[in-house]
Amino acid sequence: MxxxxxxxxxxxxxxxxxxxxxxxxxxxxxxxxxxxxxxxxxxxxxxxxxxxxxxxYEKPEFGIHQIEVEGRAIPVVERVALEKPFCRLLRFKRYHDQADGLARMKDDPVVLVVAPLSGHHATLLRDTVRTLLPDHKVYITDWTDARMVPTDAGAFHLDDYVAYVQEFIRHIGAQQLHVISVCQPTVPVLAAVSLMAARGEAVPRSLTLMGGPIDARRSPTAVDNLATRQPLWWFENTVIHTVPANYPGVGRRVYPxxxxxxxxxxxxxxxxxxxxxxxxxxxxxxxxxxxxxxxxxxxxxNAVLDMPAEYYLDTIRTVFQEHLLPRGLWDVAGERVDPSKIRDCALLTIEGELDDISGQGQTRAAHDLCTGIPAQNRKHITAEGAGHYGIFSGRRWRTQIYPQVRAFIAAQAGLPAATVASKNTPKKSSPRKNTRNQGTAT
Structure with a gap:
């Protein structure tokens, strides 16, 4: 009721x-x-x-209509690259009216930002996307409010989240892809790449995990303590409710x-x-x-969404109560998740010094699991003075963290970091020949 x-x-x-x-x-x-x-x-x-x-408070818009590259305003159009019942894969397509600028943008690394499904909409990462766009081709997962998904679409479990991430990676193309996951999805994203590596599939060139509970046993926070204080049945009986009749998802069980x-x-x-x-x-x-x-x-x-009950309960049990990933006991659709199988994907982990949601060491634990990745292809960043939101949004993200993320991705993409770092620096205008590539996209 x-x-x-x-x-x-x-x-x-x-x-x-x-x-x-x-x-x-x-x-x-x-x-x-x-x-x-x-x-x-x-x-x-x-x-x-x-x-x-x-x-x-309704779901906000991303509202990213243009960016600045090399002192020039570049139009951006938000497009749906792939749509599934519980998520849309969005692409922020950049346009350029000069052939040389277009050629440079076409060589930019491709990035998939996996947004959290933990209460807020993907637009919470607006600053993350806007900062990435001048130097990258950007995709993002836009999770659907569960109350808007009809019950005939079926249930959505944590295993389905992993499957969605894998499908998005394949759709974009893993060979030139760099994946960035923020907070909650660090766990299913690491699982998705681990399973792909174990099957011999192509995996992304780099994986950046930011402020997520890879091993929630380390430096537990109030969030971790809440998830472990009560048994799983308490969550199911207390916080799981049924969507009322005024929404398309009427009858679906959700965490509101x-x-x-x-x-x-x-x-x-x-x-x-x-x-x-x-x-x-x-x-x-x-x-x-x-x-x-x-x-x-x-x-x-204040703009929040409902989460599918199955997914929410799976996450409580798998990530926070039984810690199946760091213990090496997690099976997804009958396959054991083994991060040590990852070899051809570089790993960057990022934590905030003052993060009160994912404590220090929780994300860094991925390095202990990804033993197949050579040491020279692994890096960790602890952002001094940054809280949870500060590692992906705001001044510290833009001035302290992002330059290191950009350089890391550039290195894995085989691009000189200095070249990438200078893209946003306005350059002196030079005579350009007329071109018919007006409004071409990348």
Missing amino acids: LYPLHELWRTGLAPLAYWADANARIYSAQDSWLSSLPGSQRTAAGFELMYRLGKD GFLQHLGFVAMNPERHGQSHWDFYLDLIKGDLSSAESHRKFYDEY
């Missing part, structure tokens, strides 16, 4: 949220006489805070996004409370830049 009650609460709150939004606009609009009343700015700030606390969001907030309630109070004060002071930063962050943070 919890899911229907939540929907009832959300529906009942909607008129109040719309009313608060309308009043916030009325008391802040320059052409409104109410905005000239004493205290109007404070009133507008209060109404907007009420609106943002009560509104429904609103419960996951509640868990996110409960980890740092004081920080979120202070953030909303600061937002209110910024509106009163007229600090529109800080207020807009708050809006952008919480538009993403």
Whole structure:
């Protein structure tokens, strides 16, 4: 009954949220006489805070329409490369109107970013994608909200996640591919590549694992402790609910996004409370830049999705309770996962010094498992001062971590790192011949 009650609460709150939004606009609009009343700015700030606390947050858009390469604005078009019931493989296709620039972009390494299926949408990695695009051809997994998947599509287990990753790798082409997985998918991605290597299939040229629970026994965090504090049946009976009738996935058993969001907030309630109070004060002071930063962050943070119950329970059991991957006991569709079979794929692991979701050592544990990869093809980075989100988004990601990721991928692709690193540096314009390759894509 919890899911229907939540929907009832959300529906009942909607008129109040719309009313608060309308009043916030009325008391802040320059052409409104109410905005000239004493205290109007404070009133507008209060109404907007009420609106943002009560509104429904839909899935955001990536909104990446252009990037800058060598001082030139390059259009980007988001396309669906492959669509499956529980995930879309998206490609960010870059266009160039100069033949020489197009030729250079065609030689860029191909990257598959495997986004987490852990409550937030893939758009949480918008900054990751935008940073990668000037130097790479980029694909990303865009996981579907389980409440939007009809029950006739069947169940979705952790094994299916592994199978999806393998299919995406084959679809793009493993020979020139570099895979980056962020947080939760580090485990199924490592399994997918391990199984492909064991079968003698082509594997990606490099594998970058960022802030994930390869071995959750190391430096356990509050997330790890929560997953081990209760038996599996408790999770199934307590947090698994059925999608109500107002969604296409009616009748599907899921771990609801609103419960996951509640868990996110409960980890740092004081920080979120202070953030909303600061937002209110910024509106009163007229600090529109800080207020807009708050809006952008919480538009993403508050937008959550439902996870299939089978997948969620499989993850709790396999990754956090029984630690089957590091113990060498994980079977996927009857095949044993053995990372030591990986030989022709370089490995980079990245952890944040202050990560409170995946503790230090959890991701680095992959090096102990991938013994078949030569030492010269393995590297680890611990990002000083970075929390969990800081290793794939924000200033530290862009200035400290990404340059090392770019150089690592370039080395495995056989490209001079210095050449790749200089691509975003504006160059002096030089005469170019007219070309008919206007708007050609890569």
